[in-house]
Amino acid sequence: MNAILLSALWGVVMMFTGLASPHARLHGRMAVVGMALLVVAAWLDLAGISPFGITGGGMLSYGPYESVFIILMAGCALLYLLLSVHVMADGGTGTSDPLALIFFVMTGICIIAGFRSLLMLFLGIEIVSIPLYILSASDKRNLRSNEAALKYFLMGAFSTGVMLMGVTLLYGTHGSFYLEALNIGEEALSPLATAGIVLLLVSMAFKVSAAPFHFWTPDVYDGTPTVFTSFMATIVKGAAFFAFLRLFQDGFGRLHEHWRLLMAFLTAATLIIGNVTAVFQQSVKRMLAYSSIAQAGFMMLALFALNQTARTGIVLYAVSYSLATIGVFAVLARMKDHSFEAFNGMAGRQPLLALLLTVFLLSLAGIPLTAGFFAKYQMIAATLEEGRMVWLAILALLCAVVGVYYYFRVIQAMYFRTGGDAQPEVSKGTRAVLVVTALAVLALGIHPDWLLRFLSY
Amino acid sequence: MFTAFDNFPALLIWLPLLGALPAFLLRKEGAAGRWALASSLVTFTVTVASLFFQGEKHYALTQVSYVWLPDFGSSFTLTLDGISWILCLLNAVSFPVILGSTLGTCRDRQHVFFGLMLMAQAGLNGVFLSADALGFYFFWELALIPVYFLASLWGGERRVQAAFKFFIYTFAGSVLMLAGILWMHMRTTDQSFSLASFYRTSLDPVEQAWLFWAFFLAFAIKMPVFPFHTWQPDAYEQSDTAVTMVLSGVMVKMGVFALIRWLLPLFPDALKRFDEIAILLCIAGMLYASCIAMVQDDLKRMVAYSSIAHVGLMAAAVFTVQQEAWHGVLVQMFNHGVNIIGLWVVVSLIESQLGVRKISQLGGLAQKAPSLAVLLTVIALANIALPLTNAFVGEFLMFNGLYRHNPWYAAAAGLSIILSAVYMLNMIRNVFLGGTNDLTDGFREVSFRHRAILALLVVVILAAGVHPEPMFRLVEDTSDLILKRVQSR
Numbered sequence: 001m002n003a004i005l006l007s008a009l010w011g012v013v014m015m016f017t018g019l020a021s022p023h024a025r026l027h028g029r030m031a032v033v034g035m036a037l038l039v040v041a042a043w044l045d046l047a048g049i050s051p052f053g054i055t056g057g058g059m060l061s062y063g064p065y066e067s068v069f070i071i072l073m074a075g076c077a078l079l080y081l082l083l084s085v086h087v088m089a090d091g092g093t094g095t096s097d098p099l100a101l102i103f104f105v106m107t108g109i110c111i112i113a114g115f116r117s118l119l120m121l122f123l124g125i126e127i128v129s130i131p132l133y134i135l136s137a138s139d140k141r142n143l144r145s146n147e148a149a150l151k152y153f154l155m156g157a158f159s160t161g162v163m164l165m166g167v168t169l170l171y172g173t174h175g176s177f178y179l180e181a182l183n184i185g186e187e188a189l190s191p192l193a194t195a196g197i198v199l200l201l202v203s204m205a206f207k208v209s210a211a212p213f214h215f216w217t218p219d220v221y222d223g224t225p226t227v228f229t230s231f232m233a234t235i236v237k238g239a240a241f242f243a244f245l246r247l248f249q250d251g252f253g254r255l256h257e258h259w260r261l262l263m264a265f266l267t268a269a270t271l272i273i274g275n276v277t278a279v280f281q282q283s284v285k286r287m288l289a290y291s292s293i294a295q296a297g298f299m300m301l302a303l304f305a306l307n308q309t310a311r312t313g314i315v316l317y318a319v320s321y322s323l324a325t326i327g328v329f330a331v332l333a334r335m336k337d338h339s340f341e342a343f344n345g346m347a348g349r350q351p352l353l354a355l356l357l358t359v360f361l362l363s364l365a366g367i368p369l370t371a372g373f374f375a376k377y378q379m380i381a382a383t384l385e386e387g388r389m390v391w392l393a394i395l396a397l398l399c400a401v402v403g404v405y406y407y408f409r410v411i412q413a414m415y416f417r418t419g420g421d422a423q424p425e426v427s428k429g430t431r432a433v434l435v436v437t438a439l440a441v442l443a444l445g446i447h448p449d450w451l452l453r454f455l456s457y
Numbered sequence: 458m459f460t461a462f463d464n465f466p467a468l469l470i471w472l473p474l475l476g477a478l479p480a481f482l483l484r485k486e487g488a489a490g491r492w493a494l495a496s497s498l499v500t501f502t503v504t505v506a507s508l509f510f511q512g513e514k515h516y517a518l519t520q521v522s523y524v525w526l527p528d529f530g531s532s533f534t535l536t537l538d539g540i541s542w543i544l545c546l547l548n549a550v551s552f553p554v555i556l557g558s559t560l561g562t563c564r565d566r567q568h569v570f571f572g573l574m575l576m577a578q579a580g581l582n583g584v585f586l587s588a589d590a591l592g593f594y595f596f597w598e599l600a601l602i603p604v605y606f607l608a609s610l611w612g613g614e615r616r617v618q619a620a621f622k623f624f625i626y627t628f629a630g631s632v633l634m635l636a637g638i639l640w641m642h643m644r645t646t647d648q649s650f651s652l653a654s655f656y657r658t659s660l661d662p663v664e665q666a667w668l669f670w671a672f673f674l675a676f677a678i679k680m681p682v683f684p685f686h687t688w689q690p691d692a693y694e695q696s697d698t699a700v701t702m703v704l705s706g707v708m709v710k711m712g713v714f715a716l717i718r719w720l721l722p723l724f725p726d727a728l729k730r731f732d733e734i735a736i737l738l739c740i741a742g743m744l745y746a747s748c749i750a751m752v753q754d755d756l757k758r759m760v761a762y763s764s765i766a767h768v769g770l771m772a773a774a775v776f777t778v779q780q781e782a783w784h785g786v787l788v789q790m791f792n793h794g795v796n797i798i799g800l801w802v803v804v805s806l807i808e809s810q811l812g813v814r815k816i817s818q819l820g821g822l823a824q825k826a827p828s829l830a831v832l833l834t835v836i837a838l839a840n841i842a843l844p845l846t847n848a849f850v851g852e853f854l855m856f857n858g859l860y861r862h863n864p865w866y867a868a869a870a871g872l873s874i875i876l877s878a879v880y881m882l883n884m885i886r887n888v889f890l891g892g893t894n895d896l897t898d899g900f901r902e903v904s905f906r907h908r909a910i911l912a913l914l915v916v917v918i919l920a921a922g923v924h925p926e927p928m929f930r931l932v933e934d935t936s937d938l939i940l941k942r943v944q945s946r
Binding site for chain 1: 602
C-alpha cells in the first residue's frame with residue numbers, strides 16, 4: 001500500500017518539479033530519488049510497516065510474494081532510470097512529464113500486482129496503459145512515433161473493451177468481482193462464464209503480446225522512442241505477466257484443465273512466431289521487439305503449468321529478462337543506427353561495452369551462468385513437472401536454439417566483423433550502472449537461490 | 458572424511474580458470490602466451506601430483522560436494538575416479554603441447570586468445586569431473602563458449618560461419634540433453650541432480666527410450682557420430698590450428714566420456730534395445746569418413762575425417778558393453794588425443810612455412826627436414842595403430858570387443874583401419890617423399906622447440922605402446938564398476 005501511494009504522489013511531485021524548474025538534470029535526480037524511495041516503500045510493505053491504515057477493502061492484498069515482486073520491479077525501474085534519464089534529457093521534449101508518467105505506470109503496476117478483484121485489475125491495467133500511450137507518442141515530430149502511439153492506443157482500447165466485456169459476463173454469472181468468488185470450480189462453468197474467461201484470456205494475451213494477438217508489438221516497439229520501448233518491453237510486460245498468472249491461478253485455477261490446452265496452443269504459437277520472425281529482422285530494435293514476443297512465449301509456459309515452480313519462476317524470468325533487455329536497450333538508445341551492421345567491430349572500439357552487451361545477450365539466449373538460463377530452466381521444469389504435453393517443453397527448448405541464432409548475430413557483429421561506425425556515447429556513470437546490471441545478471445545465473453528464497457514464503 | 462586428495466578435483470578446475478584472468482590483462486607482446494604456458498604446466502604438475510595422493514580412492518565413485526543450489530537439488534559435486542583422471546591427464550598433457558607448439562604463431566589480440574584457451578581448459582576439466590547433472594550441463598556449455606569465440610576470432614576466411622554452425626549444432630544437442638536431465642531429476646526419489654541419485658533411479662522402458670535418444674543426440678553431435686558430423690570438417694579446417702587441436706584432441710572426447718559416465722549407466726534397458734542402431738551408425742560413419750579422408754587434398758580436412766573414423770570406433774566399442782573393449786576405449790581416448798595433436802603440430806608447421814595445406818602441391822619435404830619426417834612417420838604409424846605404438850593396444854581391445862559382439866561389425870570396422878593406412882601412408886608419400894618442387898624447395902628444418910615437442914610426443918607414443926600397463930591399471934576398476942552397473946540391469 002505504501003508503494004501505491006508513494007508512486008502516485010511522486011508522479012504528481014514530478015509534474016510540479018517540471019513547473020518549478022526547467023533543468024532536465026534535476027528532474028532526472030528527482031526521479032531516481034523517487035524510485036529509490038519506492039523500493040524502500042515496497043520494502044516497508046514487506047516488513048509490514050505502514051503509516052497508513054488503508055486496507056483496500058479486500059480488493060487489494062499484498063503478501064510477501066507480491067511485495068518482493070514490487071521491490072524487484074521497482075529495482076529494475078531504478079536501474080532503468082539511472083541508465084535512461086540522460087537520454088531523455090537529450091530528447092529535448094522536457095523530461096519531467098515522461099518521468100511523471102513512468103511513476104504513474106509504477107502505480108498501476110503496484111495495483112495489478114496485488115489485485116483481488118477484477119475491478120482493480122481493470123483499473124491497474126488502465127493506469128499502466130494510458131501513460132504508455134502517451135510515452136509512445138512522446139517523439140512528437142517523428143511520424144513513426146505517432147503511428148506507434150495511435151496503433152497502440154486503438155488496439156489497446158479495443159482489448160480493454162474485450163476485458164470489460166469479460167468482467168461483465170463473469171459478474172453476471174457469479175455476482176462478484178472477487179477472485180475468491182470466481183474460483184469455484186466446474187459447477188460455475190456456464191456458457192456465459194466460459195465466454196467471460198475466454199474474453200479475459202484474449203485481452204490479457206493482448207497485453208503481454210502473446211500470439212496471435214501480438215501484431216501491434218513490433219510496430220509499437222519499433223516506433224516508440226527507444227528509451228521508452230525499454231520500459232514497455234521489460235518492467236511493464238513482467239508486471240502484466242504477473243497479473244495474468246494471478247488472474248488465472250487465483251481466479252480460474254480450478255478450471256485449469258479446461259483452458260490448459262488453449263493456453264498450450266497460445267504458448268506454442270507465441271514461441272514459434274516470435275522466434276522465427278526475429279531471425280529475419282534487419283534492425284536490432286525490431287529484432288528485440290520480436291524477441292520480446294519470443295520471451296513472452298517462455299513466460300506463457302508458467303501459465304500453462306500453473307504450479308509452484310511456475311509461480312516463483314515467472315518472477316525470476318521477469319527480473320532476468322528485464323535486466324538483460326534494459327541493458328541492451330540502454331546501449332541501443334545511444335545509437336543512431338539500429339541495424340546489425342552498426343554493431344560491426346564494436347568490440348574493438350568499445351571493449352567494455354561489447355563485453356557487457358555480450359553478457360546481456362547470452363542471458364537472453366539462456367546460456368548457463370547467466371540469469372536467463374535459470375529463468376528458462378524454471379519454465380521448462382514447471383512444464384515438465386506437469387508430466388503431460390512434454391512436446392511443449394521440447395518445442396520451447398528448440399525455440400531457444402533458434403533464439404541463439406539471432407542474439408548471436410549481434411555478438412558476431414561486435415566481435416567478428418569490422419567496419420561499423422557506431423560510437424555510442426556512454427558516460428562513466430552509465431558504464432558503472434551497466435556493470436552493476438551485468439553483475440546482477442551473472443549473480444542470478446550462478447546463484448538464483450538468492451532470489452527464489454524470497455519468493456517461496 | 459575430507460582428505461588431501463579431495464582438494465584436487467576442484468583445484469583442477471580453478472587453476473586454469475584463475476590462470477585465465479591474468480592472461481586477459483597481459484597485453485605485452487608474447488607475455489600472455491608465456492603466462493598461459495606456465496599456467497598449463499602448473500595444471501599438468503597438479504594433475505600428475507594428484508595421482509600420488511589418490512590411495513585407493515579413485516577407483517570408486519567417491520565424490521566431493523560443495524554447497525551450490527540446495528533448493529534446486531543440485532550441488533557442486535566432483536569426482537576424480539579413473540575415467541575422469543585419464544581425461545584430465547589428457548587435458549593436462551595437451552594444453553602445454555598445444556600452447557608450446559603454437560606460441561610463436563602471429564595472432565592479433567594474443568592476450569584474449571590465451572585467456573580463452575585457459576578458460577576452455579577449465580571448462581573441459583569441469584565436464585570430466587562433474588558428478589552432478591546440472592553442473593555437468595553447465596560445464597558442457599561453458600567449455601563451448603570460449604571455444605566458440607576462439608574458433609570465430611582466429612582462423613580461415615569462413616571461420617565465423619563454421620564456428621557458428623558448430624555452436625548451433627552442439628547447443629541444439631545439449632538443450633535436448635537438458636530436457637532429459639530435468640526429466641531424470643524429477644524421477645529421482647530425493648529430487649536431486651547428483652550422479653549417485655541418477656544411478657539409483659529406475660525408469661520404465663518408454664521413458665528410457667526417449668531419454669536415451671535425447672542424451673545420445675547431444676553426445677553424438679559432440680563426438681561426432683554420422684550423420685551429425687557435418688559441422689566438424691568445416692570447424693577443423695577453418696579454426697586456428699591450436700583451436701583445432703583442442704577440438705579434436707580433447708573436446709570430442711567429451712562425447713565418448715559422457716557415453717560411459719552418463720548415457721549407458723542411466724539407461725541400460727534402452728541400451729539393450731538400441732545398441733545395434735548406435736553401433737551401426739558409428740561403423741557407417743567410420744567407413745564413410747575413411748573413404749572421404751582418402752580423397753581429401755587438404756591436410757586439415759584429411760586429419761579431420763580421420764578423427765571422425767577413430768572416434769566412431771571408440772563409440773562403437775563403448776556400445777558393445779564389453780569389459781576389454783571399454784578398457785581399450787578409455788586408454789585409446791588418451792592415446793588418440795596425443796596422436797592427433799602430433800599430426801596437427803606437423804600440419805601447422807608445414808602451413809606456417811609454406812602457406813599451403815594442399816597435399817597435391819607439396820612433396821619431398823623429407824629431403825629438407827629429415828627429422829620432421831621421421832617424427833611425423835612415427836606419429837602417422839601410431840595413428841594407423843601399428844603394434845608397439847600407443848594406439849595398437851586400445852584398438853586391438855576395441856576390435857576384440859566388436860568381434861565378440863558381432864564378427865561382421867568387426868570386419869566392417871576393420872576396413873576403416875586398412876583405409877586409414879591407405880590415406881596416412883599416401884599422405885606421407887605425397888608430402889614427405891618424392892622430389893621437391895618450386896614451392897617446397899624453400900622448406901627449412903623446423904625449430905628446435907618444435908622438434909623437442911614432437912620428440913616428446915613420440916616418446917609418449919612409444920612408451921605407452923610398449924608398456925601400457927599403468928594406464929590400464931588406472932582405468933580398469935572404475936570402468937568395471939560402471940560396466941557392472943550397466944550389465945546388472
